[in-house]
Amino acid sequence: MAELILDHVTVNVPVATEVKTLLQNVTLTVKNGDFVTVLGHNGAGKSTLFNAITGDLPVSGGTVTLAGKKLNGQRPEQRARHIARVFQDPKMGTAPRMTVAENLLLASHRGQRLSLRSRGLNAQKDRLKELAAKTGNGLAEALDKPTEQLSGGQRQALSLLMATMREPDLLLLDEHTAALDPHTSQSIMMLTNEIVSNQDLTCLMITHQVEDALRYGTRLIVLDAGQVVADFDRKRKAALTRDDVLAFFS
Numbered sequence: 001m002a003e004l005i006l007d008h009v010t011v012n013v014p015v016a017t018e019v020k021t022l023l024q025n026v027t028l029t030v031k032n033g034d035f036v037t038v039l040g041h042n043g044a045g046k047s048t049l050f051n052a053i054t055g056d057l058p059v060s061g062g063t064v065t066l067a068g069k070k071l072n073g074q075r076p077e078q079r080a081r082h083i084a085r086v087f088q089d090p091k092m093g094t095a096p097r098m099t100v101a102e103n104l105l106l107a108s109h110r111g112q113r114l115s116l117r118s119r120g121l122n123a124q125k126d127r128l129k130e131l132a133a134k135t136g137n138g139l140a141e142a143l144d145k146p147t148e149q150l151s152g153g154q155r156q157a158l159s160l161l162m163a164t165m166r167e168p169d170l171l172l173l174d175e176h177t178a179a180l181d182p183h184t185s186q187s188i189m190m191l192t193n194e195i196v197s198n199q200d201l202t203c204l205m206i207t208h209q210v211e212d213a214l215r216y217g218t219r220l221i222v223l224d225a226g227q228v229v230a231d232f233d234r235k236r237k238a239a240l241t242r243d244d245v246l247a248f249f250s
């Protein structure tokens, strides 16, 4: 966990002969251990905010600082050592031909250059099984299965474990339950909450589920047209109703 500071961050991109502003002067401090839920219309700039943090989109102005280090100028691969992201598509987070155990083992050695064999897959099986059992969705019994044979929910649970097993400075959840059925989505949300709380992670979670944005997290922000238009701390968030939030979408 670490503090994230965005200071007057602007993202402009060329579109045909014009310049389009995707993020406009965003200033935001996310404190150590804050779990921020992020709401906003389609196209409001939520994923762009994440892309500016991860370096997938260069910022045109302003600075992004994580754990006291300025990230501007760092490549996405460098930033990925400290920032973990889980996407909407369950296929994005795991290597499909590799087994659950192999994926977990690779994630546990993120950033190190060792072959799978030297990482001692068999010696680690018990530890990996224990970790996979946390998900409560059959992942522990599927350790030797290639991840392409898993259900979407199992794959998202695995992506979440992989993203957090080396305790990132920052966890970015980009609508990570949107492709799941309501029951599975809730079980992944509960797992998310448990991991974020237990590890006291600094986390931003984009969601279109107003109930989830209200129920989970310690702070709620709303984006509109590339700007943060509302920011509710823990106390104000606790008093928010669904209608209060829906008013931002009218």
Ligand SMILES: Nc1ncnc2c1ncn2[C@@H]1O[C@H](COP(=O)(O)OP(=O)(O)OP(=O)(O)O)[C@@H](O)[C@H]1O
Binding pocket: 013, 015, 020, 022, 040, 041, 042, 043, 044, 045, 046, 047, 048, 049
């Ligand atoms: N690389 C890019 N080049 C040009 N336009 C882009 C680029 N990335 C995003 N956009 C545009 O910027 C706007 C914001 O996109 P973004 O994906 O951040 O929205 P979002 O809030 O995440 O939306 P959604 O809820 O639909 O996922 C959209 O109009 C999108 O088309």
